[in-house]
Amino acid sequence: MSLVFKARRALDTYQLRRCLPDDALNAFLLLAQLRGVQFQFPPRFASRQARENALSQLLEPLTLSDEKRARLLETYLRPMSVFDIGIGACSTAIHSAEPPDFPCQLCQHCAPGLLAYYGESLSQRSWCSQCHQNGPCIDAALIEHYRQCGIEEATIERQLPKARWGLRGEVPSYQSIASIEQAYPLAFQAPSQDGSGGEEDKVSLFSIHPTSHIASLVAFLAQCQQTGVRLIFSHGAENHRYRQSELSALVAPLKLRRREKKALINEALMPLFTYTLSPSDVHQAIENETQPPLPSQVCDACAPGVFQHYGYLVADQGWCSQCHGRGECLDVALIEYYRQCGINDEAINEHLPRKRWNSLGGGPPYTYQ
Numbered sequence: 001m002s003l004v005f006k007a008r009r010a011l012d013t014y015q016l017r018r019c020l021p022d023d024a025l026n027a028f029l030l031l032a033q034l035r036g037v038q039f040q041f042p043p044r045f046a047s048r049q050a051r052e053n054a055l056s057q058l059l060e061p062l063t064l065s066d067e068k069r070a071r072l073l074e075t076y077l078r079p080m081s082v083f084d085i086g087i088g089a090c091s092t093a094i095h096s097a098e099p100p101d102f103p104c105q106l107c108q109h110c111a112p113g114l115l116a117y118y119g120e121s122l123s124q125r126s127w128c129s130q131c132h133q134n135g136p137c138i139d140a141a142l143i144e145h146y147r148q149c150g151i152e153e154a155t156i157e158r159q160l161p162k163a164r165w166g167l168r169g170e171v172p173s174y175q176s177i178a179s180i181e182q183a184y185p186l187a188f189q190a191p192s193q194d195g196s197g198g199e200e201d202k203v204s205l206f207s208i209h210p211t212s213h214i215a216s217l218v219a220f221l222a223q224c225q226q227t228g229v230r231l232i233f234s235h236g237a238e239n240h241r242y243r244q245s246e247l248s249a250l251v252a253p254l255k256l257r258r259r260e261k262k263a264l265i266n267e268a269l270m271p272l273f274t275y276t277l278s279p280s281d282v283h284q285a286i287e288n289e290t291q292p293p294l295p296s297q298v299c300d301a302c303a304p305g306v307f308q309h310y311g312y313l314v315a316d317q318g319w320c321s322q323c324h325g326r327g328e329c330l331d332v333a334l335i336e337y338y339r340q341c342g343i344n345d346e347a348i349n350e351h352l353p354r355k356r357w358n359s360l361g362g363g364p365p366y367t368y369q
Contacts, residue, residue, distance in 0.1 A: 024214040024254055025062070029076040031250055032231075039081045040089075040230040051081060054227055061219045087368040090295055090357070093277040094324050100277050101176065102295045102321040103129035103165050105137040111336045114138050117309040122153070124162035129294045130333040132168060132286045139163040140332070141322040144303040145177055149188050160184055165279070168286055174279030214260060221268040231272040244270075292368070295321035295357045297331040306330055313345050314338075316354035331355040 041051055055077050059069050093099060107128035108115045115123060115138055122143050123136040142164055146156050156162065161180055166173030181188050224231075247265045256264065285291050299320035300307045307315065310330055318329040334356055338348050348354060356369045 024217040025220055026072070027254055028217050028251070029072070029080075031253060033076060033080060035246075035250055037080070037250070038232050039077065039224070040232045041081060041228070054229070055081065057227060058220060058223045058229070061223055062216050064216075087292060089277065091368075094295075094319065099324045100279065100282075101141070101164070102277075103127075103282060104141050104296045104298055104321050105129055105139040105163050105165060106296065106333055106336075107131065107133065107135045107137050109133075109135070110333050111138070113309070113336055113339065114140065114306075114332055117305075118143060121157045122162055125167065126163040126165055127168035127286065129165075129296045131293075132291065134167050134169070137163055139165075140303050140306050141298050142177065142180075144298075144305055147305065151187055155187055160187055166283070168283075172280050172283035174283070211257075211260070214254075214256065214264070218264075218268065221264075221272070225268075225271055229272070231269065293333070293356075296333055297321055297329040297355055297357060299323065299325060299327045299329045301325070301327065303330070306332065310335060311345070313349050314354055318355045318358060321357075329355060331357075 041054060055073055058077065059072060062069075064072070090102070105126055105128060106114055107130070108123075110128055110130040115136070118138050118140070120136060123138050125135065126137045126139070127134050128137055139162060143156065143162065146160060151160070161175055164175050164177070164180075175183070244265070247269050248261075251261055251264055251269075254261075282294065286294075297318055297320065298306060299322070300312075300315075302320055302322040307328075307330065310332070312328060314335045315328045315330050317327065318331075319326050320329055331354060334354070335348065338352060343352070353369055358368070
């Protein structure tokens, strides 16, 4: 069966190669379009004008006539460009080398029981990661961290930030737990001394000198890396081996030498799959009205007080949006919604999903309800 598949794939590659344009950039974009590949722009290019400027910037280093530049934009780049930080991006982000803490702050409307448990004095005006509206919110993981450090509630109320994320619609602001510890060292028994921050190593795009045949394609992909554009496949590429296979199939019809193909995949295309969500990405994403609720489920290690309040009956095995570990987690907003509908905890435990995000260690597909 594998021999038949390989033969069929070789035949398809041969037929594609015969009808491809001679120019490698045009050929690559055509192949990518046929395979459902899209260019995902970072949140700072969310507006139409910003994205148009970014698209023009991608082609700026290339020596192209105005007619050819317009044709590339109209035929390939505009139709293949997307802006989305939603379910798939969140699932991908938690597998990055340094996954960020997702927002985990809920307002009184979405989680009245949570505010009743902690009290309004431990809330702070911010935006809710469930409904994305501004108002008094509880950042449970942050409050629990303070408590685990032995900080008294009076100190939390009067001296420390009670939410890490700024208000929606204002200048984006975010404070990590580490930065809070550094800013308020006297409040912590063991303030963090680790202030080192690694800088991303910037590597040259190609380890070999590209031939004139693929020079425009190389320059285009280099500009994609510098601009922050990412390549996404319509059917997902969740693991390294699968991505390698997809990229090999994508560039197979191109007339490349073996070394060129290897360098193109490893040095130019693979980095474009790297996706990390930063605080500014999240702030930009919540301005999008279609943005789904961000992950907001915490484990018993990050928020033991939440488990004392809700109990393990309504918890479920999953990944924590704070530490990204796997264990018993509570999706507070979901449990609160069930309770507001008059559903008791026994019925929730026996008949209903107790979390909406299922990923990290469970393997693909990354699912969300």
